[in-house]
Every structure is written in C-alpha cells, then in structure tokens.
Amino acid sequence: MTDLTLDPNMTAPDDAYAALIAAHDGLTREESEALNARLILILMNHVGDPRVILQAIETAKR
Amino acid sequence: MTWQDRYPLSFRLYPYTRSPDQDAGQTVRHSVTIVGGGPVGVATALDLALRGIPALVLDDHEGVGQGSRAICFAKRTLEIAHRLGCGAAMRDKGVIWNRGRVFHDRDEVYSFDLLPEDGHRYPAFINLQQPWFERFMVEAVDRAKAQGAPIEIRGRNRVTGMEATADGVTLAIDTPDGPYTLTTDWLIACDGAKSATRDRLGLDFDGRVFEDNFLIADVKMSADFPTERWFWFEPWFKSGASALLHKQPDDIWRIDFQLGWDIDRKTELDPARIRKRIDLMLGPDVEYDLDWTSIYTFQCRRMDRFRHGRVIFAGDAAHQVSPFGARGANSGLQDADNLGWKLAAVLKGDAPETLLDSYDTERIHAADENIRNSTRSTDFITPKTPQSRIFRDAVLHLARHAPFARPMVNSGRLSVPATYDGSPLNTQDALPGGPARTRPGAPCPDARLADGSYLLDHLKGPGFTLLVLGATPPRLPTGLPVLTLETAANPQLRARYLGEAERALYLIRPDQHVAARWAACDAGKLARALDRAQGKAP
Numbered sequence: 001m002t003d004l005t006l007d008p009n010m011t012a013p014d015d016a017y018a019a020l021i022a023a024h025d026g027l028t029r030e031e032s033e034a035l036n037a038r039l040i041l042i043l044m045n046h047v048g049d050p051r052v053i054l055q056a057i058e059t060a061k062r
Numbered sequence: 063m064t065w066q067d068r069y070p071l072s073f074r075l076y077p078y079t080r081s082p083d084q085d086a087g088q089t090v091r092h093s094v095t096i097v098g099g100g101p102v103g104v105a106t107a108l109d110l111a112l113r114g115i116p117a118l119v120l121d122d123h124e125g126v127g128q129g130s131r132a133i134c135f136a137k138r139t140l141e142i143a144h145r146l147g148c149g150a151a152m153r154d155k156g157v158i159w160n161r162g163r164v165f166h167d168r169d170e171v172y173s174f175d176l177l178p179e180d181g182h183r184y185p186a187f188i189n190l191q192q193p194w195f196e197r198f199m200v201e202a203v204d205r206a207k208a209q210g211a212p213i214e215i216r217g218r219n220r221v222t223g224m225e226a227t228a229d230g231v232t233l234a235i236d237t238p239d240g241p242y243t244l245t246t247d248w249l250i251a252c253d254g255a256k257s258a259t260r261d262r263l264g265l266d267f268d269g270r271v272f273e274d275n276f277l278i279a280d281v282k283m284s285a286d287f288p289t290e291r292w293f294w295f296e297p298w299f300k301s302g303a304s305a306l307l308h309k310q311p312d313d314i315w316r317i318d319f320q321l322g323w324d325i326d327r328k329t330e331l332d333p334a335r336i337r338k339r340i341d342l343m344l345g346p347d348v349e350y351d352l353d354w355t356s357i358y359t360f361q362c363r364r365m366d367r368f369r370h371g372r373v374i375f376a377g378d379a380a381h382q383v384s385p386f387g388a389r390g391a392n393s394g395l396q397d398a399d400n401l402g403w404k405l406a407a408v409l410k411g412d413a414p415e416t417l418l419d420s421y422d423t424e425r426i427h428a429a430d431e432n433i434r435n436s437t438r439s440t441d442f443i444t445p446k447t448p449q450s451r452i453f454r455d456a457v458l459h460l461a462r463h464a465p466f467a468r469p470m471v472n473s474g475r476l477s478v479p480a481t482y483d484g485s486p487l488n489t490q491d492a493l494p495g496g497p498a499r500t501r502p503g504a505p506c507p508d509a510r511l512a513d514g515s516y517l518l519d520h521l522k523g524p525g526f527t528l529l530v531l532g533a534t535p536p537r538l539p540t541g542l543p544v545l546t547l548e549t550a551a552n553p554q555l556r557a558r559y560l561g562e563a564e565r566a567l568y569l570i571r572p573d574q575h576v577a578a579r580w581a582a583c584d585a586g587k588l589a590r591a592l593d594r595a596q597g598k599a600p
C-alpha cells in the first residue's frame with residue numbers, strides 16, 4: 001500500500017497550477033465552487049485508495 | 063366518558079371485548095405483555111406464542127390505522143413473516159420490483175438492479191401497503207390462536223401509566239369500559255416512535271432531525287409506468303426539490319415531493335394544491351384519485367440501550383430512521399426475530415437472563431448501521447450545509463458523463479439484514495475459504511434443495527440446528543437436530559456455504575443467523591459454541 005505523497009510529484013508544477021487558475025477564468029464564485037467540487041471528486045476517484053484519501057483530508061485540515 | 067381513537071382505521075381486526083382481567087377483582091399477572099400492535103409488536107408476540115410463550119398485546123385501537131406509511135418490504139422480512147405464517151400472502155398481494163432509476167432534471171444519472179439471485183423463496187423486495195402487511199400478520203395470529211398458540215390482542219386497551227420494579231411491571235390501562243390494571247413479568251415496548259413507555263421511564267431518544275418536509279401522496283390510477291422505483295433530484299416538472307414514484311398493489315402509486323423546511327402544512331395539504339403538483343409530474347391528462355396524503359419530517363435517532371431491566375424496547379420505539387432505504391419496519395421485524403427466541407429461552411430456563419443483553423448489543427449494532435445508511439441518504443437528498451449542497455450537485459452533474467460518480471448518487475440504500483459481527487454469541491470463524499456472506503453473525507441466505515424445498519424451511523428451529531455439508535458430524539448434544547445436505551449437485555449451496563472449502567459444519571441459531579462454522583468440529587467445540595450462543599459462557 002502506498003502512502004499519500006507530499007513530495008513534488010508533478011513534472012511541470014507551474015503549468016499545472018496555471019491550468020487550474022485558468023479553468024476558473026470568467027466564472028462566478030458559485031461556478032468556481034462547483035468546478036472545484038467536481039475536480040476534487042474526480043481526483044478522489046483517481047486516487048481510489050480510501051486510506052490515501054483520508055490522509056489527504058487530514059493533511060488539508062492541518 | 064366516550065372513547066376517542068387517535069386515528070381512523072383501514073382495517074378493524076381486533077374489536078374491543080371485555081377481558082376477564084377487568085372483572086377479576088384483583089390485578090392479574092401475565093408473563094409477557096407487549097404494548098403496541100404495530101408490525102413489530104404483533105411480530106414479537108407471534109414469535110413468542112409460536113414458541114409456546116404466552117403473549118398479550120395491548121393496542122389502543124381496534125386494528126390498523128389508515129395511511130400506508132411503509133410500502134417496501136425486504137426479503138429478510140418476508141422470510142421472517144414466512145416463519146410466522148404470513149410470508150406467502152404478503153408476496154402474493156405485493157408488487158415485486160427489481161429496478162430503481164434515478165433522474166436529475168430530465169436525465170437518468172443512476173440505476174440499480176436488485177439482481178434477483180436464484181434459489182430464494184422470496185424476492186429482494188415487494189411493495190405492499192403497510193395496512194395490508196399488518197393485516198396479514200394479524201390473520202396469522204388468528205390462525206395460530208385457533209391452533210392453540212397462547213396469544214391475545216386486546217383492542218382499545220390504552221396503556222396510561224406504568225410502574226416498573228425489579229421483577230415486573232404494573233400497567234394502568236384504559237378501555238371503553240373504564241380503567242383496569244395488570245402486572246407483567248416482562249414488558250416489550252413496541253409503542254412506536256412517540257413511545258410513551260420511553261417517556262415514562264425518563265429515557266432519552268437523541269439524534270438528528272432533518273430540516274425538510276416531505277409530502278406523501280398515494281394516488282389511485284391505472285397507469286402503465288413500469289414497476290420500477292423512480293426518483294428525481296431537482297425534477298424538470300418542479301413539483302418538489304426531489305420526487306419519487308413507486309407502484310403498490312391495487313393500482314395505487316406512492317408519490318413523494320420534497321417541500322423544504324419553511325412551509326405551511328395546512329396550505330400544502332390542500333387537495334387542490336397537491337393535485338397541482340401531481341399534474342405537473344404526470345401531465346394534465348392522467349386521471350387519478352387521491353387515496354391518502356400526509357406531510358412528514360424525518361429523524362434518525364436511537365435509545366442508548368434497548369433493554370432496561372424487565373422492559374425491552376423494539377421497533378420505532380427504540381430507533382427511528384428516515385424512510386429512504388426502507389429500514390424502519392424492516393429493521394423492526396429483525397428486532398422481533400432477534401428477541402423472540404432469546405426471551406423464550408430465558409423464560410423456559412434454557413438460558414440465563416444475560417442472553418437478553420445480546421439483544422441490546424446485536425440490535426444496537428444493527429440500528430447504528432441503519433441510522434448510518436439512512437442519515438447518509440438523507441444528507442444527500444437534503445444537504446444540510448452549503449458545502450454539502452455543492453458536492454451533492456457536483457456528484458449529480460458528474461454522474462451524467464463520469465461513471466464513477468453514479469454509485470455516489472444516494473437516493474436511499476435499501477434495507478439488508480445486519481450481520482452481527484463481533485457479537486458475544488459468535489464463535490470465531492473456523493472455516494478457511496468460507497464465503498464472507500455466511501460468516502458467524504450473518505443471516506443464512508436461502509437456497510433451493512434437491513427435493514424442491516428451501517433451506518430456510520429446515521432451519522425454523524424452534525432451537526438451534528447443525529447444518530452439515532459433506533463433513534462428519536461429531537457426537538451431538540441431546541436435542542440438537544442435524545441437517546445433512548448433499549452439495550455435489552447444488553452449486554447454490556456450495557457458493558453460499560462452502561466457497562473454497564470442501565466441507566463445513568454450521569451451527570445455526572433459531573433466528574437463522576450463523577453462530578459458528580467449522581471445517582471440522584468435535585463434540586467439545588460444538589458444546590462450547592452452543593453454550594456461547596446461548597449466553598452461558600464467556
């Protein structure tokens with residue numbers, strides 16, 4: 001079983017970050033919140049492992 | 063003073079008659095008295111009486127109240143009803159269904175199939191109006207009584223006060239002929255969600271109220287919608303924040319609309335207004351009659367403990383869930399199933415009184431599972447915070463094109479019987495490779511046998527049974543019946559009871575739950591498991 005990784009894991013972090021911000025361009029606050037929620041759910045499913053998801057939630061709360 | 067019923071009846075089943083207790087000149091003592099003749103009270107009484115334990119039911123009406131309430135009854139409930147003598151009548155009248163579809167606006171976002179599995183006497187679910195369910199059960203009481211079972215239902219006997227002591231309870235009862243008292247060794251409180259017994263003992267009933275109102279309308283129409291459960295989130299026809307359509311017998315359809323928190327009940331119950339909502343849903347040309355309407359709010363809560371000395375709580379009196387998942391009456395029937403054999407064993411001196419504590423452990427475990435499931439469904443249908451609402455909507459949005467989100471759509475997770483994992487009555491699993499679904503604590507799944515009979519018919523007790531599959535039974539304690547079955551030509555039995563194993567022995571409780579299972583077992587192990595399952599040994 002793998003643990004949540006908090007070490008750098010993205011090949012191009014600046015690009016990924018820019019893509020995230022760009023996705024919100026022109027959206028209202030509500031639309032942005034909805035987009036974020038969908039994104040979280042999609043990534044959660046991609047991760048799959050409930051242990052890793054719980055670790056991520058705990059880390060986010062810190 | 064004239065008698066006042068609290069609600070009108072659907073079926074008058076047990077008219078008031080004056081009982082000899084009222085003229086005895088002294089307080090008569092009973093063995094087991096059950097307050098409340100709802101589905102749980104009657105099932106408990108019938109179970110006890112069929113085991114030879116005298117059971118007296120006191121109900122403050124003369125039959126079943128109007129209005130359907132429960133409509134979905136699960137396989138396990140029908141299996142219990144079968145043992146009590148009324149399962150077949152329920153199935154024959156009921157509407158069998160398998161498919162549920164969930165829509166968001168106009169689009170189908172999720173569907174489920176209860177996947178009928180072969181080799182069960184009863185289907186996964188039927189829809190049947192609660193008054194019919196109760197009526198069939200009372201008819202089974204009448205048949206049992208005619209055959210000498212010690213059971214009595216006293217209509218228009220309202221419990222108005224009680225005094226509990228260490229060895230019994232004295233009840234004050236009101237009747238159309240005036241009050242009387244009786245004493246009972248054991249009191250089973252099946253007096254529903256508003257249980258006055260609970261209040262009289264000063265016991266808490268804590269949990270969550272969902273801030274939402276649901277309009278329930280049963281309509282009579284001859285429509286050719288399929289016999290599927292249809293549920294809408296934010297339906298295009300805008301009759302409610304969510305809506306449900308589900309078929310019942312006699313051309314009655316259950317319709318539900320979610321109305322929100324701030325409503326005026328009286329206005330919303332105006333038939334013209336209800337019709338307007340229904341017309342939006344069904345279209346202007348569909349003809350129907352309103353059969354019954356009501357507005358509900360829902361709670362999920364339970365008592366801290368279900369047993370308080372000689373007073374034992376069961377059904378809605380002990381725990382309450384929202385109806386999404388049909389876990390109310392279905393779990394109440396499992397309470398009755400769990401309690402009946404235990405109380406009978408204690409009263410016959412076959413088991414110590416502490417066996418009853420396992421009713422608490424096992425049924426609280428079950429109640430927590432039911433509350434967890436129905437709370438989650440209700441949170442999805444009625445999100446309680448803005449963030450919860452955002453995620454709910456995100457799931458619905460994604461479900462249209464992303465398959466992973468579909469199983470997250472939660473319009474109710476339907477009742478399945480609890481497996482009593484960790485129960486003090488279980489013996490540790492000793493069947494390597496055995497199927498998880500029949501591990502100790504699990505309810506036995508049915509299977510069809512070579513002679514056309516069903517497995518569960520042979521596990522009706524009244525006591526424990528040893529089920530032997532391809533193994534050699536040890537020397538048996540006196541009175542333990544053995545059921546030896548051939549598995550070579552029965553893939554159902556193998557899949558459900560052997561799995562990877564070649565042979566197995568199952569010790570099965572009177573309520574058809576697995577107490578222990580082994581690949582091989584000697585007399586000592588069997589005796590220890592049997593003691594343990596009767597609360598006799600640690």
Ligand SMILES: Cc1cc2nc3c(=O)[nH]c(=O)nc-3n(C[C@H](O)[C@H](O)[C@H](O)COP(=O)(O)OP(=O)(O)OC[C@H]3O[C@@H](n4cnc5c(N)ncnc54)[C@H](O)[C@@H]3O)c2cc1C
Nearest residue numbers: 098100101102122132133134221254377378388390391392
């Ligand atoms: C809208 C709705 C839909 C539902 N759908 C489903 C479903 O599909 N499937 C499901 O399994 N469950 C469903 N339920 C839940 C189900 O109706 C209840 O769980 C079930 O009725 C509980 O049975 P009970 O015997 O514990 O209590 P009750 O049915 O409430 O019976 C209690 C009885 O006690 C009597 N009583 C009360 N006080 C006294 C007194 N002082 N003296 C004498 N008698 C007294 C009452 O008159 C009544 O007869 C639904 C509920 C609602 C509201």
